[in-house]
Amino acid sequence: MKSHTIDYLQRIVFLLPVAFLIGVFVAYPFMSSIYYSFTDWDGLSQAKFIGLDNYKYLFHDLSFLHSLKNIAFFTLGAVFLLNPLSLALGMALNSSIRGKSLLRTVFYLPSIISLIVISNIWVIILAYDGILNKVMEEIGLGTLTLDWLGDYDRTPWVILFIILWQGLGNSAVFYIAGLQSIPTEIYEAADIDGATPLSRFWNITVPLLMPTVTIVTFFQLSGMLKLFDLPLIMTKGGPGDVTLTPTMLIYNQVYQASTAGYATTTGVVVMIIIVAVSAVQLKLTRSREVEL
Numbered sequence: 001m002k003s004h005t006i007d008y009l010q011r012i013v014f015l016l017p018v019a020f021l022i023g024v025f026v027a028y029p030f031m032s033s034i035y036y037s038f039t040d041w042d043g044l045s046q047a048k049f050i051g052l053d054n055y056k057y058l059f060h061d062l063s064f065l066h067s068l069k070n071i072a073f074f075t076l077g078a079v080f081l082l083n084p085l086s087l088a089l090g091m092a093l094n095s096s097i098r099g100k101s102l103l104r105t106v107f108y109l110p111s112i113i114s115l116i117v118i119s120n121i122w123v124i125i126l127a128y129d130g131i132l133n134k135v136m137e138e139i140g141l142g143t144l145t146l147d148w149l150g151d152y153d154r155t156p157w158v159i160l161f162i163i164l165w166q167g168l169g170n171s172a173v174f175y176i177a178g179l180q181s182i183p184t185e186i187y188e189a190a191d192i193d194g195a196t197p198l199s200r201f202w203n204i205t206v207p208l209l210m211p212t213v214t215i216v217t218f219f220q221l222s223g224m225l226k227l228f229d230l231p232l233i234m235t236k237g238g239p240g241d242v243t244l245t246p247t248m249l250i251y252n253q254v255y256q257a258s259t260a261g262y263a264t265t266t267g268v269v270v271m272i273i274i275v276a277v278s279a280v281q282l283k284l285t286r287s288r289e290v291e292l
Contacts (some may be wrong), residue, residue, distance in 0.1 A: 005284060017163060022125060033264045033267060033268060034162070034264075034268060035047075036260065036261050036264040037054060037055070037261065037264040037265040037267075037268045038050065038051060038052070038261075038265075039261040040053075040054075040261050040262075041259075041260050041261035041264075042258045042259065042260055042261075043110070043254060043258060043260035047212075050261075054261060054262050054265035055265055055269075057262075058262070058265055058266060063241060063244065063249055064246070065257050066241045066242075066244060067241070067244045067245055067248070067249045068246065069245045069275075070156065070241075070242065070243060070244055070245055070247050071224065071225060071227060071246055073156060073160070074156075074159070074160060074224050074227055074245070075161060075220075075221060075224040075225060075277075077160045077163070077164075077219050078160070078163055078167065078223075078224045079220050079221065079224075080223060081160075081164055081218060082167055082168065082171055082220060083171070083213065083216065083217065083220070084164075085164065085168060086167075086168050086170075086171030086172040086174075086175055086216070087172075087173075087175050087209075089107060089112055089168060089169075089172040089174045090171075090172040090173075090175030090179060091175070091179065091205075092180045093172060093176055094175075094176050094180065095101065103107075103174075104169075104173075104176075106169075107168060107169035107172060108155040108160075108169035108170065108172075108173060109169065110165060110166045110168075110169060111166060111167060111169050111170035111176060114265070115166070115229040115230055115233075116229060116233060117229070118162070118166060118226075119229060119230050119232075119233035119234050120233060122162055122234060123149070123233065124150040126149050126188075127144075127148075127156065128147045128148075128149075129146075129151060132148070133145040133146070139180045149235055150153060150215070150232060150238070150239050151237070151239065152239055152240060152242055153244060155235060155238075155239060155242060156243055159230060159234065159235070159243055162230060163224070163227075163230065163236075166230075167220070167223075167253055171216050171219075172214050174209065175209065175212055175216070175217060177212070178208075178209045178211070178212030181208075182204070182205065182208045182209075186204055186208075187200060187204065190203075190204060207288070210285060210288050210289040211289050211292065213285055214282065214285040214286055214289065217279060217281055217285055218281060218282060218292075221274075221277060221278055221281055222274060222278060225246075225273065225274045225277065226247055226274070227245045227247065228245060228247040231244070231245055232248055232251070237252075244271055246270045247270070249264045249266060250266050250267050250270070253266060257273055285288070
């Protein structure tokens with residue numbers, strides 16, 4: 001047997017375990033979900049095929065439409081606020097300020113703590129009888145106390161603030177790495193040509209950071225579109241459904257309404273949205289990348 005044939009067979013043998021795992025734990029569940037999205041199924045009994053009825057009902061389901069509006073708010077807020085904030089933080093922590101190693105640790109710490117722990121801590125702080133309102137009462141600001149987690153207008157902003165706080169350090173780490181990959185010779189040449197700090201930022205830093213922007217934005221988009229733990233623990237989707245997300249809706253459909261078939265329909269649509277949004281984002285940001 002020829003050596004290249006043996007080499008080919010060895011590669012096949014090494015790939016078989018991976019292919020088996022992907023088939024069992026990825027491909028089969030995915031194809032099953034597509035099938036069950038066309039059925040009336042409670043997750044236990046025999047599934048009944050009903051065609052496109054689930055999809056027709058889903059796009060008239062107010063809970064689903066509200067969850068899409070909510071997740072759009074969180075996603076856009078995270079992308080358009082978290083990106084510039086984390087870039088500014090990354091630039092500050094990449095400068096020659098004193099104690100930057102400690103500051104990097106402090107800002108990065110929230111991103112490695114479990115969201116379940118973070119959510120419960122913030123509930124203790126922001127509950128109507130929580131720490132924040134009690135402190136405000138003690139210092140004579142009792143008239144400013146609010147139901148931070150029970151207000152239709154303010155609660156989504158509270159959740160967004162916590163998302164920004166929790167993700168700021170993680171995104172900043174990527175930007176620090178991107179900034180350190182830019183050769184200092186480019187900045188030195190710009191200084192010789194008399195470039196201003198603002199000109200250096202827009203014409204050197206931003207273009208050369210675009211690969212980092214692509215990565216950070218992708219993680220932010222995919223993470224926000226799958227947002228689940230934080231609003232589930234802090235507000236359970238409330239008040240009303242102003243913090244309900246699609247993944248929370250899927251959870252409720254399966255474990256509260258016992259409509260697993262309808263839940264898979266929601267999951268398939270959410271997956272299509274995530275793939276479409278991510279593809280558009282990658283195309284837009286990659287088109288602006290430049291090479292050294």
